[in-house]
Each structure stands twice: as C-alpha cells, then as structure tokens.
Amino acid sequence: MDTSAQRRQFLKSAAAAGLILPGMSMWQQAFAADAAKKLDLGKKHKFSFDALVERARKMAGKPYVAPKTPDKAILEQIDYAEHGKLKYKRDFAPFSDGSGTYPVTYFHMGQFFQKPVRMYLLENGMSQEVEYKTDYFEMPANSPARKLSENIGFAGFRLHENIKRDDWKTQDWVAFLGASYFRAIGDEGQYGLSARGIAVNTATPQGEEFPDFTEFYIEPAKSAEDPVTVYALLDGPSITGAYRFYLTRGKGVTMDVEKFLFIRKDIERFGVAPLTSMFWYSEQNRPFRMDWRPEVHDSDGLALWTGGGERIWRQLNNPEVTRASAFGDDNPRGFGLMQRDRDVSHYLDGVMYHRRPSLWVEPLGAWGKGAVQLVEIPTDDEIHDNIAAFWVPEAPAKAGQSYNFRYRLYWQAHTPYPLEKLAYAKATRLGRGGQEGLPRPKGLTKFVVDFEGDILGTLAYGEYPEAIISVSRGKLSRIKTEPIPDTSLWRAIFDLEVAGNDPVDMRMYLKRGDAPMSETWMYQHLPGLKNWDEQ
Known part of the structure; x- marks a missing residue:
C-alpha cells in the first residue's frame, strides 16, 4: 500500500533522477525539478462548478457542523506579532514557474485565523489539494507554529502581480482571509475596504453570523488579459453556498461573481x-x-x-x-x-x-x-x-429557499459610471447656525455642502442654482447657494432648527429651472451626537 509519505518520497526520488512522471500536472513537473521547492499535492479528483453547487445544496439540508480548530492552544500563541513572522516562501508559489500569470501564496493559521481552509489547484477539470508543510514558510526556530500537527491547513490565500514584473514577489493584488472576507487593491495600488461572500444578521438583536469559505479551488490565468478563476464553498449555521469568481487585473481589479445560496435557517x-x-x-x-x-x-x-x-x-x-x-x-x-x-x-x-x-x-x-x-x-x-x-x-430569507446572484465588483479610485451631466457632492461641513457677527442661537445647526462638476461651469454670470431641500423633521432657514471664489465649486448653505435628539434624514439637490444640476445629497443628522471631548 502506497502511503502519503511513501508517495511523496517516491516523487522526490524521481525528481532527483531527473525524471518527468507521466500524468503529473504542469506545476508538479515544474516543482519536481527541484525537490526542495516542490509542493506536496493530494490525489487528483474531478471538479465542476455544478458539482460544487450540488454539494452546497445537500449541505443545507443537514445540520450545521462547526469546523474543528486543531491545536487551538498552539494557535492561540501565534498572535499578531508571531503571525507576521510566518511568511510564505515565494519559491513554493503555484504558477510562479510560468504555468500561470499570477502566482499564489498562502496565509498561515494563527490566533485570529483558527479555522482551516482547504486549498486546491485546478487544471483541466481536475483538482489537487495543496498539503500544508512548515517548509513552505519562513519560520523562526522558536515559532509556536513548529508545534502544529502535520497538514493542519491554511488560513487563506493571495494573488501576486504578473510574474513578468520584477516586484511580483513583494506585490499582491487580491487576498482572501478570514470568514468570507476578501479584498483587492485599486488603481492606486492600495488595499482598503473589504467585501464578503454574504452578510447574515448584521446589527440584529440575535447577533451577526459569520459563515466561512471552507474550500478554495484556483485555476490560473494563462495571460494577463485572462481572469484567475476561483471557486469557493461557503458554510455557516444558517446558510451554505457555492461561488465562482473571475478575478481580472486591469485598471484596479474587476471581479465577476456568481453565487448559489441555500438557506438552512431563517435569516432576519x-x-x-x-x-x-x-x-x-x-x-x-x-x-x-x-x-x-x-x-x-x-x-x-x-x-x-x-x-x-x-x-x-x-x-x-x-x-x-x-x-x-x-x-x-x-x-x-x-x-x-x-x-x-x-x-x-x-x-x-x-x-x-x-x-x-x-x-x-x-x-x-x-x-x-x-x-x-x-x-x-x-x-x-x-x-x-x-x-x-x-x-x-x-x-424574507426562509429556511429551504435558494438564491442565485450575479454581480460585478469594481475596485478602483472612482465609480466606473461617473456623473457625466451632474455635479457631485465634494464635501459636507457642519457648524453653528445663525448670522455671522451676531449671537448664535442654541439648537440651530448650519449645513454647508460643496458641489463640483462641469455643468456648474455653464451657469451664466449672476445665475444661481436653486437648492431643493427636504428634511424628516425640523425647520429650515437661511437657504442660499454661492460660488466659492478662486475655485470651480458651488456651495449650498442652510440652517436647521430641530428639538430633541432623534435623527433627521435630509435630502438636497441643485437645480436650474426644472432640470437637476447635481446628484442627490443625503445625510442623517444626529443632533444628540457630542464631540468626544464632551463625553
């Protein structure tokens, strides 16, 4: 019987002899040339998105089983500082051999990422699991991670820049890490906000649920114009799901997402x-x-x-x-x-x-x-x-229901659909209401909203746009618009008098005649909100 250890040793021996084994995948062949830089991969299995969707469907019909955290006591020792020392070696990055355009590296588990995520590579409809090894990571000799069980798993992954770039080893553009969170850089090369696979009961009395991506299947991009294809399986107490991502590196990052969701329990x-x-x-x-x-x-x-x-x-x-x-x-x-x-x-x-x-x-x-x-x-x-x-x-989302959603995510500096014929709200400021130079009445707040856009440049000298304002409660006064000297900006100004601390929902836009000149500015005024130094 060929055990996993025996199989790995056989592959290393074959590589040392300079052999290319029949049936080996392109990345196995590349790594087999140097045994010290070869990934350990599991057996091949057929893969299809339809089969992944069916798995998610069947899982939703069964009780949720929370993933076990292996070696929890050891993972607790891998805090933020220790986790930062565990860096995946680029020599072990799949697709860095030229079999794909964007190499993959993996995140280590730790105190804040205790749920193992299974990682697979895809080629020609066949998947192979990447088996965890401490050799894949730069790891201090005294790191708690050295005490972890064999093949404990990974926490997530990231995609690096095109292998033709000299800096690909230090620059990445997509990362999937923690629960169903993922993020990407924009066209200015910086990470920031995140997306998620799903949000369940956010800000509800019963508390938020965080389903997990438990498996990832990664198919490489053959060229810079092609997307990296990532499939993911989602599991949580109230929901399961199967996801397909097409990740394209262009102006910023664009992601086409398709997901099939299956409800286990009612979701508020x-x-x-x-x-x-x-x-x-x-x-x-x-x-x-x-x-x-x-x-x-x-x-x-x-x-x-x-x-x-x-x-x-x-x-x-x-x-x-x-x-x-x-x-x-x-x-x-x-x-x-x-x-x-x-x-x-x-x-x-x-x-x-x-x-x-x-x-x-x-x-x-x-x-x-x-x-x-x-x-x-x-x-x-x-x-x-x-x-x-x-x-x-x-x-409402009820147990037994299923959904299919498709959407595109644009990670870039500005909206992909700019306001071509409307001005946009550039800044919002609040201050004490009333007339400058006179005592300021209590309970009166001044709102100042700056607008910018080419359409404002079409106003004739002496022509002023009208600010159309509505509020959910309170009294408006001193409404006016004015150009800001030495800029292309126009400013809308008004005072609001309101009693009590309940929020005030506000809407405003600029118009000329019957035609709008700006987008609709909305704001929720919180009269009871104090400065932090006043609390």
Whole structure:
C-alpha cells in the first residue's frame, strides 16, 4: 500500500533522477525539478462548478457542523506579532514557474485565523489539494507554529502581480482571509475596504453570523488579459453556498461573481454583495482634539444608482449608537462604498488613506425589489471596520429557499459610471447656525455642502442654482447657494432648527429651472451626537 509519505518520497526520488512522471500536472513537473521547492499535492479528483453547487445544496439540508480548530492552544500563541513572522516562501508559489500569470501564496493559521481552509489547484477539470508543510514558510526556530500537527491547513490565500514584473514577489493584488472576507487593491495600488461572500444578521438583536469559505479551488490565468478563476464553498449555521469568481487585473481589479445560496435557517437580515469599511471622522464630524489628522476613513460615502436612474450620495456617519438605514429600490443599477476625497493634504499620515480603493457593485441581471441597507456602528479608533452596506431582497430569507446572484465588483479610485451631466457632492461641513457677527442661537445647526462638476461651469454670470431641500423633521432657514471664489465649486448653505435628539434624514439637490444640476445629497443628522471631548 502506497502511503502519503511513501508517495511523496517516491516523487522526490524521481525528481532527483531527473525524471518527468507521466500524468503529473504542469506545476508538479515544474516543482519536481527541484525537490526542495516542490509542493506536496493530494490525489487528483474531478471538479465542476455544478458539482460544487450540488454539494452546497445537500449541505443545507443537514445540520450545521462547526469546523474543528486543531491545536487551538498552539494557535492561540501565534498572535499578531508571531503571525507576521510566518511568511510564505515565494519559491513554493503555484504558477510562479510560468504555468500561470499570477502566482499564489498562502496565509498561515494563527490566533485570529483558527479555522482551516482547504486549498486546491485546478487544471483541466481536475483538482489537487495543496498539503500544508512548515517548509513552505519562513519560520523562526522558536515559532509556536513548529508545534502544529502535520497538514493542519491554511488560513487563506493571495494573488501576486504578473510574474513578468520584477516586484511580483513583494506585490499582491487580491487576498482572501478570514470568514468570507476578501479584498483587492485599486488603481492606486492600495488595499482598503473589504467585501464578503454574504452578510447574515448584521446589527440584529440575535447577533451577526459569520459563515466561512471552507474550500478554495484556483485555476490560473494563462495571460494577463485572462481572469484567475476561483471557486469557493461557503458554510455557516444558517446558510451554505457555492461561488465562482473571475478575478481580472486591469485598471484596479474587476471581479465577476456568481453565487448559489441555500438557506438552512431563517435569516432576519440577508445581506447580498456586502461591503465592509471604516469611517472614523472627516471634515463634517471631526471631534475637537480627538486626533491630529484632518480625516481618517477608508470610505466617506455610500453612492447609489437607483433603478429609476437617480444618483444619490449618502455621507457616512460615526453615530453614537448602531444605526441602520434602508434605501428601497427595484432592480438597482449599482451601489458602492466610495473614497471620494483623494486630496493627500486631507489625511497627512503614512497609511495612504487618499489611495484607498472605492468598491462599486454592479448587479448583473434583475435583482427585483429590495433595499440597499447601510449599517453604521460607533467607533473611537481607526482599527475597527464599522461600516457595512449590502442589498437585502424584499422577501424574507426562509429556511429551504435558494438564491442565485450575479454581480460585478469594481475596485478602483472612482465609480466606473461617473456623473457625466451632474455635479457631485465634494464635501459636507457642519457648524453653528445663525448670522455671522451676531449671537448664535442654541439648537440651530448650519449645513454647508460643496458641489463640483462641469455643468456648474455653464451657469451664466449672476445665475444661481436653486437648492431643493427636504428634511424628516425640523425647520429650515437661511437657504442660499454661492460660488466659492478662486475655485470651480458651488456651495449650498442652510440652517436647521430641530428639538430633541432623534435623527433627521435630509435630502438636497441643485437645480436650474426644472432640470437637476447635481446628484442627490443625503445625510442623517444626529443632533444628540457630542464631540468626544464632551463625553
């Protein structure tokens, strides 16, 4: 009987003799030339996306079994610092031999990534599992990872830049790591916000559930123009799923996603195409003496393109309590969490917030009725992702139901569908209301919104756009628009008088005659929100 150890030793012996074994895959042949740089792969198995979908369907009909965490006590010792020392050796990167364009490296398990994820390579409809070895990682002699069991598994993977680039070993462009999280760089070469496979019961009383990608199957891109194809199996207490990703490296990163989802248990908030980001503060809510930097955020607004054609910008908030907002729609054209402010002087630190990507979701096919929901969670630091946005179908997700969604993700600096004939909201600021030079009444807040766009340059001298404003409660006054000297910007200004601490939902756009000149600016004013130094 040929055991796994015997099989590996046989392959090493064959490689040492300079043999190329019949039936070996292209990456096995490449690595067999040097036994010290050869991946250990499992047996070949047939693979198809249809079969993966069927597996997910059958899993949903059975009780959920949580994945076991092997060697938990040891993994707990691999904290952030220790995990950072475990670097996958590029010599073992699949497809770095030229059999593909974008090499793959794997993440090690650790204190924060304790669930093993099985990794497979695909070729000609056949899959082979990549078996974990400590040899694959740069690992200090005293690392706790050396005590882990054989073939414990990996935590995730990432794709590196084209092997024709001199810096491919140090530059990656996509990473899948933790639960169903994944992210990509934009066209300015920087990571930022994340996407997820699914969001289950985000910000609900029963608590959020985080299903896991438990298996990945990676098929290489043969050229820079081709996508890397990744298949994934999802499993969680309330849901299972099968995913297919086409990952294309171009202007930023574009991902075509198709997923089949199967509901095990009723889900209160079923979030499709979820995006996760961080918003601490910007120019409109910067607390006094809280931090030395002008702004700190991965995203500054939610952009919406409704099925009816309206373009909306909802400025993000850092609220005092968790808040969820819903924007009802029918067959939306797209939505995204955007980093609209690209001025480096507005951030002034070394982590390059001005280069963080925006992420736009474009539905492929009809999604029907539902709502884009925005969840904003309080945070007092930049280390927490406190913003989530996703599509929620109108009909509730019940046990036994199944779904199929297709959409495209654009990771780039700006929306792939710019506002061609409308101005956009560039900045939002708040201050004390009333007339300058006179005592400022209490309970009166001044709102100042700057707009920019070529259409504003068509205004004749002395011609002013009209600001159309509506609020859910309160009294408006001192409404006006004005050009900002020495810029191409126009500014809308108004005061709001409101009693109590309940939120105020606000909408505004600029118009000339009967025609809109801007997108719709939306904001949720929180009258009871104090500066951090006042709490």
